[in-house]
Amino acid sequence: MRKLVYLRLLWLLGGCCFSGLAVGQILPIAAPTDAPFDKDCGITLSGSVTDHEDRSPLIGATVLLEGTQRTSVTDANGHYHFHDLCPGNYKLVVSYLGYTTEKLDKSLRAPEVVNFRLHPDVLLLHSVEIRGAKQKEQITQASSKLSGKELAQTQGQSLAQALERMTGLSSIQTGPSIAKPVIHGLHSNRVLVMNNGVRHEAQQWGSEHAPEIDPFVASELTVIKGAAGVRYGADAIGGVILVEPRPLRDSAGTSAVLNLVGVSHNRQGVVSGMVESNPATLPSLSWRLQGTLKKAGNSKTPDYYLANTGYQEQNFSAAVGWTKEKFGVEAFFSRFDTKLGVFSGSHVGNLTDIRNAIKRERPEPEADFTYAIAPPYQNVTHDLLKLRTFYRTENLGRVSLMYSRQFNQREEYDTHGGGTTPGLRFEIETHNSELVWEHKPVGNWSGSLGATYMYQFNRFEGRFFVPFYQSHTGGLFWIEHWEKGNWHVEGGLRYDYRHLQAKLFRKDTPQKTGNAALDNELLTPTHTFQNLSGTLGATYHVNPHLDLSLNAASAWRSPTTSELYSNGIHHGTGTYEYGNADLNVERAYNFMATLTYRQNQRLNGEVSVYRNYIQNYIYQQPDTVPTLTIRGAFLTARQNQANATFTGVDATVTYQLTEHLLAAGKASLVRAFNRSADEYLIWIPTDRYEASLRYSVEAFATQQRFKENYLQLSGQAVSKQRNVPDNYLARDYALPPAGYFLLNLEAGTTLQFGKQSIEIGLIGRNLLDTAYRDYLNRFRYYADEIGRSITLRVSIPLNF
Amino acid sequence: MKLFLKPSLAILLAATVFMSTSCSDDEDPTPENEEELITTVRLHFMPQGGGSMIMATYKDLDGDGGQAPTIIGATLAANKVYNLEVELLDESKSPAANITAEVEEEGDEHQLFFVPSAGLNLTVVATDKDSKNLPIGITSSVTTTTGPSPAGSTLRVVLKHQPGTKNGSINTGDTDVEVSFPITIQ
Numbered sequence: 002m003r004k005l006v007y008l009r010l011l012w013l014l015g016g017c018c019f020s021g022l023a024v025g026q027i028l029p030i031a032a033p034t035d036a037p038f039d040k041d042c043g044i045t046l047s048g049s050v051t052d053h054e055d056r057s058p059l060i061g062a063t064v065l066l067e068g069t070q071r072t073s074v075t076d077a078n079g080h081y082h083f084h085d086l087c088p089g090n091y092k093l094v095v096s097y098l099g100y101t102t103e104k105l106d107k108s109l110r111a112p113e114v115v116n117f118r119l120h121p122d123v124l125l126l127h128s129v130e131i132r133g134a135k136q137k138e139q140i141t142q143a144s145s146k147l148s149g150k151e152l153a154q155t156q157g158q159s160l161a162q163a164l165e166r167m168t169g170l171s172s173i174q175t176g177p178s179i180a181k182p183v184i185h186g187l188h189s190n191r192v193l194v195m196n197n198g199v200r201h202e203a204q205q206w207g208s209e210h211a212p213e214i215d216p217f218v219a220s221e222l223t224v225i226k227g228a229a230g231v232r233y234g235a236d237a238i239g240g241v242i243l244v245e246p247r248p249l250r251d252s253a254g255t256s257a258v259l260n261l262v263g264v265s266h267n268r269q270g271v272v273s274g275m276v277e278s279n280p281a282t283l284p285s286l287s288w289r290l291q292g293t294l295k296k297a298g299n300s301k302t303p304d305y306y307l308a309n310t311g312y313q314e315q316n317f318s319a320a321v322g323w324t325k326e327k328f329g330v331e332a333f334f335s336r337f338d339t340k341l342g343v344f345s346g347s348h349v350g351n352l353t354d355i356r357n358a359i360k361r362e363r364p365e366p367e368a369d370f371t372y373a374i375a376p377p378y379q380n381v382t383h384d385l386l387k388l389r390t391f392y393r394t395e396n397l398g399r400v401s402l403m404y405s406r407q408f409n410q411r412e413e414y415d416t417h418g419g420g421t422t423p424g425l426r427f428e429i430e431t432h433n434s435e436l437v438w439e440h441k442p443v444g445n446w447s448g449s450l451g452a453t454y455m456y457q458f459n460r461f462e463g464r465f466f467v468p469f470y471q472s473h474t475g476g477l478f479w480i481e482h483w484e485k486g487n488w489h490v491e492g493g494l495r496y497d498y499r500h501l502q503a504k505l506f507r508k509d510t511p512q513k514t515g516n517a518a519l520d521n522e523l524l525t526p527t528h529t530f531q532n533l534s535g536t537l538g539a540t541y542h543v544n545p546h547l548d549l550s551l552n553a554a555s556a557w558r559s560p561t562t563s564e565l566y567s568n569g570i571h572h573g574t575g576t577y578e579y580g581n582a583d584l585n586v587e588r589a590y591n592f593m594a595t596l597t598y599r600q601n602q603r604l605n606g607e608v609s610v611y612r613n614y615i616q617n618y619i620y621q622q623p624d625t626v627p628t629l630t631i632r633g634a635f636l637t638a639r640q641n642q643a644n645a646t647f648t649g650v651d652a653t654v655t656y657q658l659t660e661h662l663l664a665a666g667k668a669s670l671v672r673a674f675n676r677s678a679d680e681y682l683i684w685i686p687t688d689r690y691e692a693s694l695r696y697s698v699e700a701f702a703t704q705q706r707f708k709e710n711y712l713q714l715s716g717q718a719v720s721k722q723r724n725v726p727d728n729y730l731a732r733d734y735a736l737p738p739a740g741y742f743l744l745n746l747e748a749g750t751t752l753q754f755g756k757q758s759i760e761i762g763l764i765g766r767n768l769l770d771t772a773y774r775d776y777l778n779r780f781r782y783y784a785d786e787i788g789r790s791i792t793l794r795v796s797i798p799l800n801f
Numbered sequence: 802m803k804l805f806l807k808p809s810l811a812i813l814l815a816a817t818v819f820m821s822t823s824c825s826d827d828e829d830p831t832p833e834n835e836e837e838l839i840t841t842v843r844l845h846f847m848p849q850g851g852g853s854m855i856m857a858t859y860k861d862l863d864g865d866g867g868q869a870p871t872i873i874g875a876t877l878a879a880n881k882v883y884n885l886e887v888e889l890l891d892e893s894k895s896p897a898a899n900i901t902a903e904v905e906e907e908g909d910e911h912q913l914f915f916v917p918s919a920g921l922n923l924t925v926v927a928t929d930k931d932s933k934n935l936p937i938g939i940t941s942s943v944t945t946t947t948g949p950s951p952a953g954s955t956l957r958v959v960l961k962h963q964p965g966t967k968n969g970s971i972n973t974g975d976t977d978v979e980v981s982f983p984i985t986i987q
Contacts, residue, residue, distance in 0.1 A: 350975040350976035350979075351976050351979055353979065354974075354975055354976050357972045357973070365973055366965055416962070416964060416975075460828060460830070461830075468830070469828065469829070469830045504830055506830070506832055508832075508863065508864075508867075510867075511866055513863045513864075513867040514863060514867070514868065515861075515862030515863035515867070515868055515893070517893070517895070520863070521832045523829060523830070568866060569866070577865065577866065629870060630861065630866075631839050631842065631859065631861050631864075631870070631978055632865075632977060632978060632979055633959075633976055633978075633980075634979075
């Protein structure tokens with residue numbers, strides 16, 4: 002009866018996507034552990050394995066049916082399950098390192114749920130460490146992860162392009178070399194990027210600035226979709242992207258990995274290496290060195306090269322840690338250094354120039370392949386220093402303290418000036434500190450309290466666009482989790498205070514007079530913003546396969562100095578942008594429901610539905626009167642506020658057709674509406690669908706040297722954006738481009754030479770060499786997207 | 802809080818607070834004016850065969866945005882030839898900087914175009930050439946035919962920056978100057 006109810010619920014929420022559910026549960030597939038059983042009677046035995054004291058899930062615990070070959074290892078939620086059992090008497094043996102093994106005699110007649118609570122083994126209390134780290138990850142909001150092989154397949158792409166693999170994510174691009182992640186239609190200052198636990202602070206306000214992070218540093222990319230301001234700080238009203246390096250080695254030894262990537266369309270070459278060690282003589286000490294060199298030339302569309310779109314990167318990072326049972330300290334430093342060409346065809350001036358460029362069939366000037374980068378180009382460096390320490394006691398829990406300094410420098414070289422002096426140089430310096438106390442679990446409660454402080458300073462040289470400013474931001478938060486039975490509930494509250502002082506001359510404001518004596522007066526307007534963020538969510542484990550999560554969150558964002566005080570022509574977009582010093586804070590109310598079905602032998606999937614209501618959403622309102630300058634007329638945009646809604650669905654489903662064949666589908670849809678003006682918002686991602694078929698073989702019978710072989714064919718369809726305001730051309734230079742379909746192919750294998758393995762992957766993108774333009778690319782007015790591209794990547798792990 | 806008596810932690814906490822605050826860099830911007838800015842365009846019409854010079858001016862001293870530019874047009878006589886000289890100035894600096902010489906120097910990357918509005922019976926032919934024998938347009942000759950011109954007639958003056966793409970077309974490169982002068986032919 003219970004099962005029927007859940008099925009109906011699934012039908013209601015998941016629609017036809019999940020109609021295969023009943024089949025999936027009954028049909029067995031030939032997994033190795035099932036092999037000895039020749040009869041299956043369709044009975045499922047499942048349950049969870051948790052810690053007896055704090056009920057946290059034990060991940061990777063082994064459940065054995067004694068007398069049979071069958072075992073089940075608990076998943077990320079501590080769940081185990083056996084399918085297709087027949088009625089009879091079984092003996093269950095549950096074991097986990099650091100806990101006493103439990104045995105239970107069970108007479109099975111019908112599907113049943115048996116939960117275990119293991120007692121910690123006093124002699125092996127070390128394992129407590131792992132639990133603390135895992136608990137934090139449980140969130141009731143929709144989130145996606147990219148790690149391991151899946152992450153490796155994105156090598157050679159930018160961070161934003163790698164993230165596009167997740168449903169609900171897209172990227173806003175400025176030509177082929179600059180991409181910025183978009184979550185559920187929101188980006189830039191509304192999406193926080195946490196780089197190794199530190200808020201990435203750079204020129205987020207500009208959609209034409211990519212996050213200055215080397216994707217090779219990350220071993221895991223996580224995206225939390227929807228307002229997540231409580232833990233990570235105000236501003237995260239669109240979501241959070243966590244870029245996490247893997248933890249430093251905790252077992253003695255030295256290992257290294259060398260990654261090589263080659264990409265055809267821009268003849269990109271990448272070399273990235275990492276070496277890490279934990280000396281046997283000094284087990285508390287661990288260190289890691291990592292570095293990446295990247296060089297790419299002009300990108301090629303199906304019909305032509307894009308002039309001056311090459312780029313270069315030289316990145317490195319170093320980490321060292323000293324970890325004892327109760328105390329640990331870690332230092333991390335990374336430098337990201339890039340030189341990026343800005344597509345020559347986009348370097349246009351006034352409205353007439355832009356219209357000329359749009360009319361051209363091919364961008365101008367014509368270009369051949371070259372690695373050379375000419376003006377206009379950008380030099381960007383980002384340094385991050387992070388110090389972190391923790392202290393843990395049995396009675397208190399764990400206290401950690403973090404300090405970080407970031408220094409972001411951007412130099413923009415124009416065609417005028419000959420590439421010797423930058424037309425504009427920006428420097429942003431950010432200091433962050435954070436104190437977090439994760440209290441010892443009390444009953445079913447676990448949680449953390451924290452305080453954060455951030456100081457930021459911005460300065461520039463050259464033409465004015467965003468003023469000097471300094472800001473102080475302080476925050477206090479408290480998050481609690483409650484878990485009992487099948488329920489997981491979380492709630493959190495945060496208070497933030499921001500003090501902002503801008504410094505600019507009158508000549509940099511719209512009130513300038515043209516009289517030098519008056520215009521050189523220094524103005525120092527200040528703003529203070531303070532507000533609360535909150536989150537409340539619950540996950541109900543309907544059964545070991547099915548989770549239902551509901552989350553309501555609210556976050557706020559203070560207007561940035563660029564939104565308050567920008568004044569000038571934005572050369573990337575050819576628009577005269579006026580700030581608005583009267584802007585107030587933006588507030589988001591985000592509701593999300595997520596249904597997750599997983600750990601099934603055949604069918605797995607997730608559907609999430611969201612609605613993000615943003616009060617006082619800040620956006621650029623086009624002015625009907627262009628700004629007249631000596632260089633002609635420019636489109637004019639002023640910052641405005643309105644109430645907006647972002648509503649959407651993300652769905653992903655995988656179905657194991659046969660032992661070797663996996664079918665997968667993804668869809669993300671978002672509708673963004675300006676409630677105040679009663680019209681759609683512009684520059685919102687279009688509907689995206691993806692379907693793939695993956696053939697994988699662990700090892701061939703004939704060719705034992707090739708392991709983990711796979712071949713995947715996928716198609717990606719992106720529709721035309723039709724949800725736009727009526728008089729579209731009053732707000733943008735050109736109508737949204739047509740939809741497109743891309744065909745991609747991936748293949749990979751692991752070559753085994755004795756003990757040495759080499760992983761090889763081949764990825765073909767846009768195999769049909771389709772000429773297309775993407776709505777979210779700022780250069781879609783001038784040029785096509787890149788054509789067919791083949792990426793070869795080789796990963797050589799070395800163990801010493 | 803016994804915990805914070807731990808010397809190692811206390812030192813780190815102190816260091817953090819110290820670093821966060823001591824790096825406080827309360828710097829003021831300094832007024833700079835190094836940018837290349839064109840504030841003023843002047844057209845000097847010299848009647849061939851004598852007569853007084855006629856001048857049209859476009860002036861926007863505070864640059865883009867802010868105060869609107871001031872524009873003074875010119876009245877020309879019908880059936881006459883004028884020698885036209887364009888002058889580009891940056892009057893936001895004192896003394897004013899002359900940009901015309903710079904454009905002339907980079908003549909093979911720049912060209913001035915003159916576009917009369919419909920009904921304005923006037924033709925402009927450049928009399929100067931760059932190293933590749935393409936016109937620059939700093940000096941030119943203007944021939945007027947019949948008058949009077951319709952009300953609201955203008956002469957649009959466009960200075961294009963066309964590094965590598967200069968081919969005599971107005972539709973390529975980016976625009977350094979684009980201003981319209983009211984012109985009357987009597």
